[in-house]
Amino acid sequence: MGRWEPHSRRRLEEAALALYARDGFEKTTAAQIAERAGLTERTFFRHFGDKREVLFSNEGAVRELLVTAVRNAPEAHAPRDAIAAGLQAVGGELQPRREAQRRRAALIAAHPELQERELIKQASWSAALADTLQARGVAEPAARLTAKVAIAIVRVAFERWIDEANDRDLPHLIAEALDQIELFASRE
């Protein structure tokens, strides 16, 4: 990236979201996004594979936050508590961005090809988390199962968080979902 375009990635993301909201996701082209950001189409494709990818720009960073927190949880922590630390790291990161996340979620909900991509993202987080749990000494298949449950927890909490009728914080909703797994496990 040249020195003359230090914020090009961020500018492209903002331009894309503005155009998706105004003209619709289908009608917006990479060229239009680049133009609005004052950049070339070539620069767009240096940052993103296609216009779908712009919406998944921070996927890798959030996944890294999640697995790092799980990896660094005290060795004595049970898997459940290491997972809680990871999910709360994600919750704290996303919390200040509720409005942007709401807009993004509405866009995804309206487009099956974006929903597919969102499911792939979740599967990728789950796989990375399973590897991290294994490195912490959790055996298979418990590691894979625990990772999938963790993604279910953060997903359900996230869906409640972006619900307009809800004004509670994501970290709180994550803690609540974690507790509900305990309810599920009990046979009453």
Add this chain to the structure above:
Amino acid sequence: MGRWEPHSRRRLEEAALALYARDGFEKTTAAQIAERAGLTERTFFRHFGDKREVLFSNEGAVRELLVTAVRNAPEAHAPRDAIAAGLQAVGGELQPRREAQRRRAALIAAHPELQERELIKQASWSAALADTLQARGVAEPAARLTAKVAIAIVRVAFERWIDEANDRDLPHLIAEALDQIELFASRE
């Protein structure tokens, strides 16, 4: 469907799997599948939207089996036990088809567009299960979370079941995964 093609759907499925295995998924066309099955391309498209759909032919039937078993579980059953009944219904249905499921899973693993479709299938099962749990009186978001955990359980059990190194039954592996959720929930 005319009387002269009573098993056309099944014949198309068998022809598709044989061609995918022999020529690869990409290279096989709907016309070739129809020809091998001794049917017309038009008949193919009467049964399937595209060649990807052939691999997800029994998606609706298995989902129905799952939700029916959960719906019909004794009212006094805790969500966990109603879920167990549903997952075991799926396990019993798939168990006799291990070899076919192994071939199908290998094909899916090799093609990202099939993996996307598989994730969509899982999301659809999860949504149907959440509705069924709600109808049983499980509140949201517990219903959605429990449904996602249930899909995680059957998925992890399924992956172990199709592993060549494994010769245990799917129902047994499902029961084991259910027990591992209890381990996850405990704080040790």
